[in-house]
Amino acid sequence: MTQRSDATPSPVHLEAVDAPGQPTPSAALDELYRSFEKELLVPLWTEIGDLMPAHPQSKAQPHLWRWNDLLPLAERAGELVPVGRGGERRAIALANPSLGGRPFVAPTLWAAIQYLMPGEDAPEHRHTQHAFRFVVEGEGVWTVVGQDPVPMRRGDFLPQAGWNWHAHHNATEKPMAWIDGLDIPFQYSAEAPFFEFGRERLSDAEHGTPDRSRSERLWGHPGLRPLASPAGGRGTPLLAYRWEHTNRALADQLELEAEGHPGTVEPGHAAVRFCDPSTGSDVLPTIRAEMHRIRPGVQTQPVQEVGASVYQVFDGSGTVTVGSQRWTVTRGDLFVVPSWQPFSVRSEAGSSDSDSGSLDLFRFSDSPIFEALGLHRTHEPTR
Numbered sequence: 001m002t003q004r005s006d007a008t009p010s011p012v013h014l015e016a017v018d019a020p021g022q023p024t025p026s027a028a029l030d031e032l033y034r035s036f037e038k039e040l041l042v043p044l045w046t047e048i049g050d051l052m053p054a055h056p057q058s059k060a061q062p063h064l065w066r067w068n069d070l071l072p073l074a075e076r077a078g079e080l081v082p083v084g085r086g087g088e089r090r091a092i093a094l095a096n097p098s099l100g101g102r103p104f105v106a107p108t109l110w111a112a113i114q115y116l117m118p119g120e121d122a123p124e125h126r127h128t129q130h131a132f133r134f135v136v137e138g139e140g141v142w143t144v145v146g147q148d149p150v151p152m153r154r155g156d157f158l159p160q161a162g163w164n165w166h167a168h169h170n171a172t173e174k175p176m177a178w179i180d181g182l183d184i185p186f187q188y189s190a191e192a193p194f195f196e197f198g199r200e201r202l203s204d205a206e207h208g209t210p211d212r213s214r215s216e217r218l219w220g221h222p223g224l225r226p227l228a229s230p231a232g233g234r235g236t237p238l239l240a241y242r243w244e245h246t247n248r249a250l251a252d253q254l255e256l257e258a259e260g261h262p263g264t265v266e267p268g269h270a271a272v273r274f275c276d277p278s279t280g281s282d283v284l285p286t287i288r289a290e291m292h293r294i295r296p297g298v299q300t301q302p303v304q305e306v307g308a309s310v311y312q313v314f315d316g317s318g319t320v321t322v323g324s325q326r327w328t329v330t331r332g333d334l335f336v337v338p339s340w341q342p343f344s345v346r347s348e349a350g351s352s353d354s355d356s357g358s359l360d361l362f363r364f365s366d367s368p369i370f371e372a373l374g375l376h377r378t379h380e381p382t383r
């Protein structure tokens with residue numbers, strides 16, 4: 001039998017406090033608490049407020065990262081940091097200020113800026129983490145998913161479900177930056193992740209630069225499901241959702257509204273969700289992705305939701321309120337809305353850097369996790 005030495009400090013630390021719902025402090029209570037510590041026991045009555053709050057109390061904080069700060073640092077990393085086997089990706093993660101310095105934007109979500117220099121390849125690998133890319137500016141990189149080269153351009157959303165082999169190559173003369181979203185923190189805390197290195201080099205075919213991926217030729221036709229392809233994989237078979245389509249869907253919603261027809265989620269606020277064309281559900285088992293367009297001058301209703309969201313301003317500018325934080329945001333800026341924090345946004349009139357004249361917000365969240373488990377809730381305090 002092994003015995004713990006009394007010299008080993010217990011990781012459990014209990015303190016008697018004179019507070020409602022707590023036992024009256026005494027020498028005997030202290031003695032009981034020391035014995036609990038020694039046996040590695042923790043009573044519920046000292047922990048209940050933290051463990052079982054009346055509503056979610058995220059450890060994460062609302063926080064904003066400015067594109068104008070991120071991009072030059074990614075460019076500098078492009079000069080100093082090679083990309084290759086081992087490190088795998090020149091990706092720089094957003095670290096929420098209250099998650100202990102871990103590279104986690106939220107307790108479940110990873111968000112990073114990734115950068116690839118002209119002619120560079122990011123090597124092939126696969127992992128159980130679900131992932132996507134979103135492009136706020138530039139083009140020239142093909143992400144190669146399951147040996148299918150997929151071009152990436154401004155406004156495109158490129159999901160990639162877990163365990164698919166993937167690599168990226170820059171086939172142009174210019175560097176390119178984009179953002180990655182993954183469920184790395186979720187799988188890390190669930191102790192679920194697996195990872196494998198792929199081949200050392202991509203084939204000539206994989207280095208190809210087609211205008212459309214094979215996946216789009218098969219799956220990218222509205223309302224049309226290829227009979228030859230079995231459905232029901234985990235995650236969408238469509239590897240690119242093109243800006244041309246997203247933009248038209250949002251513009252049409254606002255036009256329908258202007259003509260007096262239903263279409264928008266609230267006045268002046270159009271929104272679409274990226275979905276799996278074979279099932280109609282979220283693109284990835286753990287990640288939801290959406291694009292929102294808010295007409296200038298419109299203020300959205302505050303919403304609270306279980307789970308975290310990360311937003312990137314795609315176009316336009318506005319004022320964002322998250323809990324007690326307020327920021328003015330513009331193209332490329334990224335911010336996190338922790339679980340159950342009220343979120344609303346006001347689109348600024350006549351912003352000159354907007355193609356549509358509106359505020360366009362890309363959003364991703366961990367909602368599918370909570371929906372799958374019956375834990376999802378939303379609340380609109382002012383409605």
Ligand code: GTQ
Binds near residue numbers: 114166
């Ligand atoms: O591009 O494959 O930001 O595996 C983090 C992990 C990107 C990627 C990230 C990854 C990737």
Ligand code: FE2
Binds near residue numbers: 125127
């Ligand atoms: Fe990866």
